[in-house]
Amino acid sequence: MEGSLFYWILWSFWVYITFVMDKSNQHRTAVAACILVVIILSNTHFMVEGFEYYASGLFLLILSYIILSKKKLGSLLYALICSFILTISYVTFNLFVIYDPIWVIFEKEWMMGICFSCLAIFLQTSLKERILIFVSGTMQGEILYAYYLRKFEISYPIGTVAYLDVSALTILLLVSWSILENAGPFFQNHFHFFEKGKQKSS
Known part of the structure; x- marks a missing residue:
C-alpha cells in the first residue's frame, strides 16, 4: 500500500528522536518538528500552473534550499552539482521504468x-549532506519528470506519498549506513583494548 513505508519509517524516527535521543542534542527538537510537519502535510495538495503539487515534497525542497543557502560558495557549488546528478539520475530511472519496465527486477x-x-554515499561523506542532496535532487527530479510527461499530455502529481515512500526508505538506508560507518571506530577501539589486554597477560 502506498504510503505505508513512509508512515512507518517517519513515525519510528519521530519516536526515537523524541523519547530515546539524547536531550542535549541541539538538532533534536528541529528534526522532530520537521518530521511532524512532513507527516501532517503528506496528503495536502494544490494546483499551480496546471501541475499538482503535494505540500510535503515542496516543504522538503524549500527546507533543503534554505540549508544550502547557508553554505560557503565552494561547498554550495559542489552540493548543487551533486544535487543535479541526483536530479538527472531520478528522471532517467523513471523514464527507464516507462520505456523498458522489464529491467525492474524487484x-x-x-x-x-x-x-x-x-549514489548519495559516493558523492558526500556526512549523513546531513547525503540527505540534503538526496532530497533536493529527487524533488527537482520530480518536477522535471512532471514537465517532461506534460509534453505527452500525461498528468503526474509531484511529491506524492509514492515519492515519500522512496524518500523515507532512502533516508533509512542512509542512516543505517552512517551507523555502520560510525560503528567501525568503536569496534576497532574495542578490539584494540582486548589485544592490549592479551599482550599484558602474556
Missing part, C-alpha cells in the same frame, strides 16, 4: 532506495 521503491542511497 519492487521499484527498493530499487530506487538502494540506487539513490548508494
Whole structure:
C-alpha cells in the first residue's frame, strides 16, 4: 500500500528522536518538528500552473534550499552539482521504468532506495549532506519528470506519498549506513583494548 513505508519509517524516527535521543542534542527538537510537519502535510495538495503539487515534497525542497543557502560558495557549488546528478539520475530511472519496465527486477521503491542511497554515499561523506542532496535532487527530479510527461499530455502529481515512500526508505538506508560507518571506530577501539589486554597477560 502506498504510503505505508513512509508512515512507518517517519513515525519510528519521530519516536526515537523524541523519547530515546539524547536531550542535549541541539538538532533534536528541529528534526522532530520537521518530521511532524512532513507527516501532517503528506496528503495536502494544490494546483499551480496546471501541475499538482503535494505540500510535503515542496516543504522538503524549500527546507533543503534554505540549508544550502547557508553554505560557503565552494561547498554550495559542489552540493548543487551533486544535487543535479541526483536530479538527472531520478528522471532517467523513471523514464527507464516507462520505456523498458522489464529491467525492474524487484519492487521499484527498493530499487530506487538502494540506487539513490548508494549514489548519495559516493558523492558526500556526512549523513546531513547525503540527505540534503538526496532530497533536493529527487524533488527537482520530480518536477522535471512532471514537465517532461506534460509534453505527452500525461498528468503526474509531484511529491506524492509514492515519492515519500522512496524518500523515507532512502533516508533509512542512509542512516543505517552512517551507523555502520560510525560503528567501525568503536569496534576497532574495542578490539584494540582486548589485544592490549592479551599482550599484558602474556
